[in-house]
Amino acid sequence: MSDQPLTFLPLSYAARPPRLAVVAPQDDDWVRWAAAGLARLSKVWGCSGSVVLPAGTAEHPAVLQCLARLQPDHVVAHHPSWDTADQVAPGLVRAAVAEHDLPHDAYREQFEEAVRKSRWNAPVVMEAEAAASTLRARIAANQQNEPVHVHALFDAEDDPSLTPLASVTTDPLIGVPQPLVTTPAALAYAMHVGVEERPYEGVVETRQWLEAAARGEESPLLNELHPTAEVPVHPVMSHRAGLCIPVRRGHQQAQATVVFGDRPEDFALAQVLRQLHDYVAWLPSGDTSLASFWLFNRSIRGAELKATSASLAPEEIQARIDGIWGQPGSPVTESAAEGRPYSVVDPLDLEFQGRSMVVLHTAWDQPRSLPASVTPDGSVETALALAGEVPPGLDARKHRWQVTLICADHPIPPLPELTTSALITPDQSPWQTFVRAADGGITYWSHRFDFVASGASLAGTLAAPKLAWPGIRKILQQATEAAGTQFRPSAAGKRAAITERLLGSRKALEALAASPGWQVLRLYLPDTSRRDLPVHSWWKLKSAVVLSWEAITAHEQDGWDAAARRAQVDEWTTQGVLRRGLVLGCVRCPIFEFYPLAEISQQYRCRRCGGDNSLVQDRWKPFGEPRWFYDLHPAVLELVANDGDVPLLATQYLRSQAWARPCLVGEEFELLRDGNPFVEIDFALATCGELWVGEAKKTGSLADSPRSRKREAAKLIEGCIAVRADGLILATAQSAWAEVTVDALREEIRGCRSAGRAVPRIRLLTGLRSRPKLAWL
Structure with missing residues (x-):
């Protein structure tokens, strides 16, 4: 490293609780299991930035797409105790005790107490663990071959790798009593404020749950359920409860979404969207008249309301949102019917602007500067390990947190292929801590995974890995190698x-x-x-x-x-x-x-x-x-002879877009399969949240003949998928792309979708030598 040029890496430091995706057991009574998962998650520090997913939803395409944007640190299965299972299906514990035919009441009471605290190893739990394992591999979170040992949340005891919420919070906390969460409507509100395990006698009407779901934390329902609560008091799922705040960057406009449908996948979709969009309401069914004002009032504030569902057809979604609009109490008059402030969107077409992160309110955006060296491929390696430090409000002896480092000049897209080996220096042990790409930078666990001797110093108990910030070539190489494809720079x-x-x-x-x-x-x-x-x-x-x-x-x-x-x-x-x-x-x-x-x-x-x-x-x-x-x-x-200004003008223009600041830009490269090149890509663009590839043309057509256009469109989409890119940008110096080229692209997309293959998002960039314009295909 001594022969490499030295520089200083300006960083933004943040401490935050880990983001969890908790996979809950699922059967016919999935609502109660989801409520049990929320109740367990509500006890963990960081629950306000985490989600619960019923096991059967972990492979839903829309849920997976949203999870890829959320970038959870850990995917864990909810492993309920017998006591929790007995709350979902009363009588389980009594039946288990009766099977042993104990002679004395004292023995039966002791045995029942021991049973209630033990793990409930039913097939439905095993299915949840299998779904968590599959999801873990899909989004590259805390995999078995990574140095992390957080794989399940057990009801009866705390995981030492995670921090209980009670050890961090300073005010009393309240949530929806778990016995009340028996319907999708009740769950729709409970996902906003959390669930607490306490008995409750009383009834809440469906329409009250739905109004509360539309209002979120603004709803007075939680105070009505806790009339004797001390002040100040916070919902367990609120950011304030965990001494945290949400940080959102790169958002061009507010995003408001309503999710319809009463299926588990609708709940899961709403759960993850709540972490990504500014306002999200899940309205599963029932009378939604009380919710109309709170929904459309979001549009009045400047956020166009998007209506979607993971289970309903577009026609059904349209009918539901139109029905709410037509109810009395809508804040917009009927004279504005032609310009209704909402639209129906397929969940796979939802937009995600910028990135979101829940951070400790006393330790975020702290400036850091590390001496580093630049490698020949454009990667940056830190020259010394980070000093161990404890953020204000935390205790290194009992708390565990995530360290997130973001470099304003060197973003890292959150690709699953960017594993630990790509993010640490060659002399660093990958087993020191869990390091991964997230939030546009690098995040890692605060404490060492390996053995730390008793009496070690504070710096010795905290993880301090030497980090590597991969350049665009290294990013592309990592992505293509995982797909069995070779990457190399082209002649151009x-x-x-x-x-x-x-x-x-x-x-x-x-x-x-x-x-x-x-x-x-x-x-x-x-x-x-x-x-x-x-x-x-x-x-x-x-x-x-x-x-x-x-x-x-x-x-x-x-x-x-x-x-x-x-x-x-x-x-x-x-x-x-x-x-x-x-x-x-x-x-x-x-x-x-x-x-x-x-x-x-x-x-x-x-x-x-x-x-x-x-x-x-x-x-x-x-x-x-x-x-x-x-x-x-x-x-x-x-x-100059090969019109090299076209891709250069394209990337220069893209740098000016809010979603592409900052970004890493790579020149033309080609992809090979079995040693044979099959596509050339003119440029690559890596941002904090995405990886884009592009094709630049002086003309407005990919090729002259229909067959050639189809072949070129197929190769570009195939190349985009091969490098794990989020999207494809087609740039031209002409004022518009030829209609035959646009038709060829749309036909190829339809073919991919009908075959069940992945389809990247596509943008068209035109007028590069005059007035550039960027639009979605």
Whole structure:
């Protein structure tokens, strides 16, 4: 590492509780099992940023898509005790005790107490553990081969790797009494505020539950259920209960969503969306008149309401949301019916803007700066381990937290393929702690996984891994290797990389493509017309075209005066983009060639025939005193000749979008299967939350014939999936993509969906050389 360039990595530090995805047992009475899972989760610090999923919903496509955005730290199964199972299905414990035919009441009471505290190993629990294991592998969270041992939540005891909520909170907490959560309507509200295990006598009407579900924590229902609660008091699922706050970044507008349907997958979808969108209500069924104001009032505040469902058809969703709109009490008058502030959306088409994170309110966005080294592939490795520290309000002896580090200049997309080995330095043991990509950066567990000797210092008890921030090439390599595909830079990508090194950065190369200087560089192309340039100010030689200063100043460009050109040419010659020299001939052969300044002396040797020459008047062009000419670097010339400005203009424009700030940009590459290339990708864009790949064209068509267009569309979508990209961007210099190309893309998408294959999101970028515009396909 000593030979690598040193830099300082500016970081934003945050401490937060772990995010959990708890997989609950599921049978016909799934509501009670979900309530039991919420009751157990409500006891864990970080429950306000976590979710409960019935076991049968863990493979639902919409739920999986949302979980990929949530990025839970741990996927755990809820392992109920016999006591919990007896609450769901009364009589289980009594039947189990009766089977042993104990002779004395005292023995029976002791045995029953022991049974209630033991694990309930029923088939439905085993199914939940299997679903958790499958989901764990799908989203790469706390896998068995990773150094984490949090795999289940047991009712009767606390997991030492997790922190009980009671050890962190400072105020009394309340939730919905578990005996009341027997219907989807009650569960719809309980998911907002949490569940507590205490008896309750009373009845709450369905319409009251639904109003409370629409209002969330704003509902007075919880206070009505706890009339004698002390003040101040917080719902167990509130962020305040865990001394936390939600942090949302990159959101362009508020997002409000209502989920319809009374199936387990609807509950699961609403649970995860609640962590991702600003406002979410789950309305399973029943009279929703009391909920209408709270739903549409969100739209009045600027958030367009999206109606969706994981179980209902679009027509059913439309009918339900229209029915609520038509009820008395709607905050918008009927005269505005044509502009109703809601729309029906397929759950797979829901948008997720920015990223969300629940953090400890005393330790977030704290600045850090670490000395680091830059590797040849653009990765950044920390030069020293982070110092162990305990955030205010926590105790290292009894609390466990996540450390999240975000670099404003070096985002990391949350790809499951970015495993521990990609995020730590080569000399670091992967078994020291659990490290993964999340929240746009790197997150890891506060405490060591391995043995720590008694009496160790605070720094010794806290994990302090040496971290690596992978560059875009490393990210692409990790993603493609996991899919059995090979990644390598293409010829065009290598040329762009050479030019990037000459200029100093990708941003400088993009700025060159957008500057007036790019048109001057086009004068070096063999077929470019130079009729307007002064005589003898340029020469088309055997090897290349060369320009003099007179030719460069004669080429008119708006807003680029002589002083700016002089400074630009001097900068280019310093960088090596241009080479200053003379056009000289040979006394033995008639060929004139360009000779760089570094090769010129009074005596020189002809490049063609090897003859010796003296630097005299007969040898140079034009006649008179010699004139400096400028030769363009061959890699830059090829980049210009192949319309390399189109992908450069595309990535420059994408950098300006809010969702792509910050981002890592990679040049053109190709993917190989069994050693054979099958697709070329013009650029890659890695943001804090996503990975995008793109194709850039000067024209507005992928190909000339229908068969070729279909083949190109299929290859691009296949390549997008192979690198685990979230989406594909098609960029063109034209004002619009040809309709035949758009039709080919849509046809390919329909074919993929009908075959049950994954389909990336697609965006169309047009007008790159004039007025860029980005739109969804």
